[in-house]
Each structure stands twice: as structure tokens, then as C-alpha cells.
Amino acid sequence: MPKRKLNLARMSDDDLLDLRVCELPLKLKDTPLQERVDQLYDELAQRGITFRPHCWLSDDWYSPDGIPGIAIPFYLAHPRLMRLERQQLLEVEGGTKQWCMKILRHEAGHAIDTAYRLRRKAAFRRVFGRVSQPYREYYQPMPSSRDYVLHLEMWYAQAHPLEDFAETFAVWLRPGSRWRATYKDWPALKKLEQVDRFMKSVAGTKPVVTSRRADEPLSRIRKTLREHYASKRRHYGLDIPSVYDADLRRLFDGSISSRRAPTAAAFLSKVRGEIRRVVARWTGEYTYTIDQVIQEMIERCREMELRVGGPAEDVKRDAMILVAVRTTHFMHEGRHRVVV
Template identity: 50%
Template sequence: MPRRKFAWEKLSDDELLQQRLSSLRVTVEGTWLEDCVATLHEELDERGIRLRPHTWISSEWFSPGDVPGIAIPFYLAHPRLMKLEKKMMFDVEGGTWRECMAILRHEAGHAIQHGFQLQRRRRWQQLFGPSSKHYPRYYRPNPASRRYVQHLRLWYAQSHPDEDFAETFAVWLRPRSNWRTRYEGWPALKKLEYVDELMGEIAGKRPLITTRERVDPLSQLSQTLEEHYKKKQAFYAFTPPKTYDRDLSRLFSTDPRHHRSKPASSLIRRHRAQIRRLVARWTGENQLTLDAVLDDMISRCRELDLRAVGSEQKLVLDFTVLVTAKTMHALFGPSRRKWIAL
């Protein structure tokens, strides 16, 4: 099917940012997202689950309470918008088939919880906790915990009972996940076995809630893309502390004899994108946040007049390890990180 053409496709980034979200008029239908949703429905059908979450385009990923459906972010509906998302956020969440399906399975867990009101069951509450628990602004995950499955980044199951269920459901639903073997000996296995039992119980049954309501559809969002991204960037904004001097001075040289060597700031700038991607992959941290850390480190290298002496490959590797260690400390150290909602 040929892709639908839009007048805004050929606009510059600055011009596109002035467009209102409602004017984009993109849909799930006729895009690669339609195939992703169809695959999700096939997976549910294979498990005998009658509920088919309806989908629509909005500003972000979410499944509203008491609505058995899934909102998908607008940028995934068109390559031009994905390109802009990449520029503004350094990442395109859900931008690959694998990642999109992972998030869809997670959101389907929410939709099925809503459709069948599973959170009202006593056993559900005993295993996952009360759904009524307030969503925190911050959560502090324990990467070593075996009480939760591991599906989306940043140990998301640990953030709230609803997310714990959605993550557990996603692991259960994913084809060939071998969850019994993967989680053997983990307390999280009890949750997976309960989901397996629960899905067998509701198989073939009509959900209690069948509304096809679309919450915050793109057509009703009046903010411009620029306003949208300013808000999104502010959410991930990070002011890094200037505590890197000792580590940077150990890695790079302050010896006057090396004043003709390449500035460390130049080396970091040249490999910046690669370092940012690697650290994001290893830690799960958002690339926009990591970019702020790199900005600060580059500034400190410049102010300290640090020089890159030795093998460039080794220096880049050592610096990447340093940023990873600092990021892990920020995520799981005494301070608490920002809540990231899906």
C-alpha cells in the first residue's frame, strides 16, 4: 500500500516544529504500525484472549484507565516524524519492530487489566499490590531483584503494581520467551504462573469493559510540535553535578609536557554519539539525559585543559566505562531518579 503524502513532509525542521499536532493527521492504518498491531492481535488470538485492544495516535504511549485500548505516539506513524524525534530526543522509542512489539505487549497487559478489571481480584493484589497505589514521581529499582520480570528498560516492573502486571503479561505473551526456564527459581515465576492461570480462565470470555473510547487523540491536541518537545525535553532535563574533575584528570593528562596533544574535549565530541548510544544501551538511561552529562564533561575537560594522551581507542573505551559507572551511580545510588511513564 503506497504511503499517504502530507504537505508537511518537505518542511524544514524549524517549519515542522511550528505545526500543531492535530494538523499532522497521521493514523495507524496504512503504516507499519498496522502490521505491528495485527501481530499483537494474532498473539492474543493464539492464547484464546478475545479482547483486541483498539489503537489510536496520540502524543505518547499509554493505555488509559478503564479503557481497553492503546495510544501510540504520533512520530511512529511517519518516517519524517521519526527523523524529527531522533533529532529532538536522540532516540525513537518503539522505532524498531522488536521494540514496538515489546511496548505493545506491555500496553496490551494494561488494556486487558482494564477490560477485565483484573486488579479487583484478591490474588492479583496479593502478588502485584494495590492498583490504587499512587504513581510515584520517583522510583528506585533494584537491578538484582528476582521478584520482578525484566522486559522494558530501567527495571520498569518495579515502579508500580500496574506496571509489574503489564511487564509480567508481556513476558508471558511474547512468543518463544521460555519464561518457565528463564525465571526458574525466581520469586517472579509465581507471578508468571498466575498470569498463565488467569489468562486461561478468561480465554474466550467477553471483557467487562468494551468501550472504544480514544483518550487524547491526535486530532484534539492543539499544541505545536515545538511546544510538545520543549515539554518532553524538560521532563528529561538533568543538571549534572561538577564532580567529574578527579576522574577526568586520571583518564586524561594535565601534564604541561602534553600541551601539544589533542584536547580531551575534542576526542569526546568526536565520539559523542557512539558513547551516548552505548551507555544508553548498557544502563537504560535516556540519551537526552546522557547528552547533558557529556556536555558537562566536555566543558570540564576544556576548563581543565585536559589532553588525550595514548591510544585513542583505549581512551574512548575507558571514558565510556567512566560515563557508564557515573550513570549507574546516579540511577541506583543514594539519589532518586525521575519517574519515566509509559
């Protein structure tokens, strides 16, 4: 049966959410995404690497084990779906050219590891560690550590040896990267030098693993967008800490009766975006998780009829601190969430 013709740009959120992923009329060709993939290929060529990881649309960013290619999330192939992504999850991962290229370089590192079986080499294990250790659902980053490069947010290189390699490769690949100077005197420099040796050894050679299979392409994903986003929100919203009344009473004032004093709920709603951005920068936590904490605060402030009782800037600063504390308590328990 032929696919029905869909005009995504004119569809409502509800109509889009009722679509199955496999029904989305999307492709890489003739989109800004294809231009970014081509840029990745150019960057590899400039480094003498003839291997080109194949790319396809799926439901997330990843490079599967055993397949030297890159899955790219479907929403990046259409501006209407990018708006839906932001509405559902508050951010669009890879939504700008710079951000997209950073992720593509990272995933290319995974693909090249697979293509040339680099993880099997003794030098890989010696420098990056054993890849046999399981991925952890949570990890506790060490922001001050100089044993790892800094590329993607949340100190992602610290999540697993394979992520360490992919992040190091991405730093090495970036055009204009002055990695020798940037990481001078860092232990991470040894990792960059090892990547440089690996890439010189494979330059101009054919990959060992040549599979062009696409894992979970759009055509095989039967879930609806509504189901897709519900699953995403469950994942990002795990372990959201509760907000206690005492904290809110210290932050706001329940004794103010004057209508001239803004309500705490209205105040938090007004500065919500700024708090979300700042706390995300402080903590490295998911924007969605942070927003859920703020939403819980707003709802409870409304129920308690709290009002702003001090200078707005002071209250905003203290609100940021409270949100940060609530969203980072699990980091001190070694439970920093990470997408793998």
C-alpha cells in the same frame, strides 16, 4: 476549516517544530504501525483471547485508566517524524519492529487489566501488590532481583504493581516464549503462572469495560512540536549532575601543548555515540540525560583547553566510567527516573 495539505517529508526541522500536533496529517491505517497492531491481535487470538484493545495516535505510549486501549506516539506513523524524534531526543522509542512489539505487548497488558478489571481480584493483590500505592516519580531498581520478569529496559516491572503485571503479561504473550523454563526457580514464575490463570479465565469472554474512547488523540493536542519536545527534554534532563574540573583534569591533561595531541573536546565528540550507548546499557538511564552530561564535559574541556594525554582506549574507558558515575549518582539515593 479544512486542514492545510502538508508534505512532512519535505519540511525542515524548524517548520515541523512550528506545527501543532493536531495539524499532523497522520493515521494508523496503511502504515507499518497498523501491521504491528494486527500482529498483536493475532498473538492475542492464538492465546484464545477475543478482546482487542483499540489503538490511536497520541503524544506518547500509554494505556489510560478506565480505557481498555493503547495510545501510540505520533512519530511512529511517519519516517520524517521518526528522524525528528531522534534529532530531538536521540532515540526513537519503539522505532524498530521488535521494540514496538515489546511495548505493544506491555500496553496490551494494561488494557486487558482494565477490560476485565483484574486489579480488583484478590489474587492480583496477593501476587502483584496493591495498585492503590501511588506511582513514584523515581524508583531504585534491584538488577539482581528474581522477583520480577525482565522485558522492557530499566527493570521496569519494579516501578509499580501495575507495571509488574503488564511486564509479566508481555513475557507470557510473546510468541515462542519459554517462560516456564526461562524463569524456573525464580519467584517471578509465580506471577507468570497467575497471569496464565487469569488469561485462561477470560479467554473467549467479553470484556467488562468496553469503552472505545481515545484519550488525548492528535486532533485535541494543541501544543506545537517545539513545545512538546521542550517539555520532554525538561523531563529527561532533570538532575543532570555537573562535571567538576578536578575529574576532567584527572581524565585529561592540561599541560600538553603539542598540537599533535588531540583535544579532549574533539576526542569526546568522536566517541560520544559509543559512550552514550555503553553508559545507557550500564545504567538504564535515558539516552538524552547521558548525552547532556557528555555535552557538558565537551564544553568544559574546550574551555579548559584539555588534551588527550594517554592511550585512546584507556581514556575512552575512563570517560565512560566518569559519565556513568555522574548519571547514576541519584540511583544510590533511590531516585531512578521512570516514565509512568
